[in-house]
Amino acid sequence: MEKETEKKETVIRWVVGIIIVICLIGAIFFKKMQEEQPVGVSEGTLEIHYIDVGQADATLVLTSNKSILIDTGRMDVEDAVINYMRSKNVQRLDYLIITHFDRDHFGEAEDILEKVEVGTIVMPRQEITSIEHQRLVDLIATKEEINVLYANDIVGKELDGLDELSIKILAPLESFYEESNNYSIVSMVTYGENKFLFTGDLEDETTICKTYTDAFLSCDAYKVGHHGSKNSSGTEMLLKIKPKIAIISCGENNDHNHPHKDLLDRLNSIKGLDIYRTDENGTIVIISNGTECTVKTEK
Numbered sequence: 001m002e003k004e005t006e007k008k009e010t011v012i013r014w015v016v017g018i019i020i021v022i023c024l025i026g027a028i029f030f031k032k033m034q035e036e037q038p039v040g041v042s043e044g045t046l047e048i049h050y051i052d053v054g055q056a057d058a059t060l061v062l063t064s065n066k067s068i069l070i071d072t073g074r075m076d077v078e079d080a081v082i083n084y085m086r087s088k089n090v091q092r093l094d095y096l097i098i099t100h101f102d103r104d105h106f107g108e109a110e111d112i113l114e115k116v117e118v119g120t121i122v123m124p125r126q127e128i129t130s131i132e133h134q135r136l137v138d139l140i141a142t143k144e145e146i147n148v149l150y151a152n153d154i155v156g157k158e159l160d161g162l163d164e165l166s167i168k169i170l171a172p173l174e175s176f177y178e179e180s181n182n183y184s185i186v187s188m189v190t191y192g193e194n195k196f197l198f199t200g201d202l203e204d205e206t207t208i209c210k211t212y213t214d215a216f217l218s219c220d221a222y223k224v225g226h227h228g229s230k231n232s233s234g235t236e237m238l239l240k241i242k243p244k245i246a247i248i249s250c251g252e253n254n255d256h257n258h259p260h261k262d263l264l265d266r267l268n269s270i271k272g273l274d275i276y277r278t279d280e281n282g283t284i285v286i287i288s289n290g291t292e293c294t295v296k297t298e299k
Contacts, residue, residue, distance in 0.1 A: 039067060040089050046165065046191040046288040048221070051084050052278040052298065055227065055251030055258070056104035059198070060085060061189060063165050068095040070187070070198055072108035075132075081108050082115055084283075092117040095159060095167070099185040099200030101126055101133045109136050113143060120147040122159070124172055124183040151185045164290075166190040173207050181226060188219070192290020195219040197241055201226040205237040214240045220293050221245040221286055224267070228259025228277075238266055245274050245286065245295060252279040 041047050041062045049060040053073035058081045061068040067090045073081050085093075096118050098106045110132075112118070121140060128134050140148060149159075151169050159167045171186035184200025186208060197219040202208070203226055208217075222243035225232035227250040246267050250258040259277065267275055274295070276284045282298025 039064060044289060046194070046290070048189070048196060048286045048288075049084070049088070050223065050247045050249060050276075050278060050284040050286075051081060052283045053080060053249070055254040055256070056107070057099070057200070057223075057227070057249050058108070059223065059249075060088070060090070061165075061167075062088065062090070063163070063191075066162050066165055067093050068097065068162075068167065069093050069112070070097045071099055071105040071200070072096075072112055074104050074107035075111075076108055079108075079111060079115075082112060085116065090116075092119070094119045094161065096121050097167075097185060097187065098123040099198070100124055100180060100183045101129045101136075102180060102201060103130065103132060105200065106136060107132065110139055113139055113146075118143075118146050120149060120159075122149045122151055122154075122169070122185065124185055125150040125152045125175070126180070126183045129180055164191065170212065171202070171208055173211060177204075179203065184225075188217075191288050194221075194288040194290060194293055196221045196223070196286070197243070198223045199225040199232075201229075201232070203229070203231045205232075205234055209236050209240055212240075214242075217241045219243050220288075221247060224248045224259070224263070226258075227254075227256070228263045229256070230260035230262050233263055233266060235266060238270060243270070243273060245276070245293065247284055247286075248275070248277045248279075250277060250279050254279070 039062050041064050043064045047062045051058045051060060056073040057071040058073040059070040093116055098109060152172055152175060154169050155173060157169060168188045169185060170188060172183050177183055181201035182204045184202040186199045186202060189196040217240045219241050222241055224246050228248040248259050267273060285296045287294050
């Protein structure tokens with residue numbers, strides 16, 4: 001009787017062991033399949049997703065085989081940015097660009113680093129601004145597999161390994177600023193003949209305007225600086241960049257009254273400029289084939 005019991009227990013252990021092994025193999029296979037599935041962007045196409053994250057910034061740049069996130073929005077218990085990336089089948093970010101360390105630009109970065117594979121982080125070399133900033137820096141230090149680039153050290157250079165996509169870092173141009181917003185990474189995304197300018201929360205645009213030519217700064221689409229604040233996107237800057245499309249990321253009925261009337265007046269003075277706002281249009285997607293851009297909006 002004891003022998004029969006032992007035999008049954010042995011059989012049960014073997015069966016349980018086999019089930020566990022099958023489950024592990026299945027989990028590994030499923031993960032590998034997910035990783036190998038391409039992002040849902042057609043070859044020869046660039047998509048730039050200006051995600052509606054309220055009074056914050058998060059932009060997802062996608063080709064058929066490359067994924068870049070510029071800013072992460074605020075800390076969000078609903079994981080809005082992560083879920084949006086998953087909806088686009090983004091399993092890995094080639095680059096995570098944190099333009100500067102205001103909470104509405106890097107707040108979700110910790111969660112992203114814990115839940116999404118990241119190849120390289122690009123961020124400004126900036127003094128610690130908050131507990132959250134220090135916590136993120138400490139977390140990054142534990143991620144030995146992630147490459148870290150400081151934008152201050154690579155101004156004028158393109159990010160590596162993006163194939164037909166180009167992202168050139170234009171600023172910060174100084175090593176120290178009194179105002180945190182002016183540490184913002186300024187970058188030009190180029191795909192074929194189309195150019196897309198990102199300026200974070202930059203407000204002091206004088207140095208940018210003096211450093212780069214009109215031809216270099218001209219762009220098809222401009223991510224309006226600092227959510228459309230009164231002091232961003234000055235007349236000199238707008239005359240240099242001559243955008244055809246302006247995107248403003250701001251929250252509905254936000255406390256800062258963004259976008260400011262003066263800023264909207266400056267934008268509206270540009271002939272032929274199409275203006276889109278996340279508070280009115282929801283998530284905004286620009287699709288480029290390298291020569292022409294089309295715009296799709298959530299609402």
